[in-house]
Amino acid sequence: MLMTRFSRLHHLLLLQPRFQQSRVLRHPPTKPRTFIRSVMGSSSSFSSSNLLFRQLFEKESSTYTYLLADISHPDKPALLIDPVDKTVDRDLKLINELGLKLVYAMNTHVHADHVTGTGLLKTKLPGVKSVISKASGSKADKFLEHGEKVSIGNIYLEVRSTPGHTAGCVTYVTGEGADQPQPRMAFTGDAVLIRGCGRTDFQGGSSDQLYESVHSQIFTLPKDTLIYPAHDYKGYEVSTVGEEMQHNPRLTKDKETFKTIMSNLNLAYPKMIDVAVPANMVCGLQDLPSQPN
DSSP states (O other), X not given: OXXXXXXXXXXXXXXXXSEEEOOOEEOOTTSOOOEEEEXXXXXXXXXXXXEEEEEEEETTTTEEEEEEEETTSTTOEEEEESOBGGGHHHHHHHHHHTTOEEEEEEOXXXXXXXXXXXXXXXXXXXXXXXXXXXXXXXXXXXXXXXTOEEEETTEEEEEEEOOSXXXXXXXXXXXXXXXXXXXXXXXXXXXXXXXXXXXXXXXTOOHHHHHHHIIIIITXXXXXXXXXXXXXXXXXXXXXXXXXXXXXXXXXXXXXXXXXXXXXXXXXXXXXXXXXXXXXXXXXXXSOOOOOX
């Protein structure tokens, strides 16, 4: 019996990812709920030892913000994915504590449920560049198209066009190769949520297009690819491509069934959309300073 239990434990340990994941840290409920999920690798793996990763949460919009940095590089260059205006100070404090140099503030799409933090980040930390897809129609310092790469040190993200929730959605995927984080990580925005997906009834959304995007650009990734969405409303933090291909109650259906499901969600009008979308179309700055003539 002892040998059997040991064998099972050894087998489970072999299945763990090549980087280590820390416990979630939570603030007391009297403050805005924030948790930090960290990933740092062992020194035996070049790819995982380079990556510093934090998963952060904003409770009001249930938005995840992701911090990635190459800590092997002398400058420790970093990027943020989907920052929120209300938690910019928290993010900057963490970046400062970790000795990182923020290079990019990136969005997966023009959000309708919160104001992006990119504008405030640029104001408070000059030199940071805002990044979004060209198809979004938003203002930014850098526009991305399908197939492009965004690099911080020796780590890069591949841009995959995944429209459907909005017309300008993209998914950022960590690179291939032994010198990149393994397993790969996909920051899917609202295209794929854990056991769900983003709505498709506004901002140029299309259930037909979303289905094609997910099945051609996300579900074709290795099955152990980690999925990190822009939101979660049920307490989930991370999934995998293989899990969602098997268990996602919407995206496992055929396309016509999926389209029927999406057309019958009867969701409420997003309460922040009239504020968030106009602000996010100009990089999250609602009151831009007037320009001299």
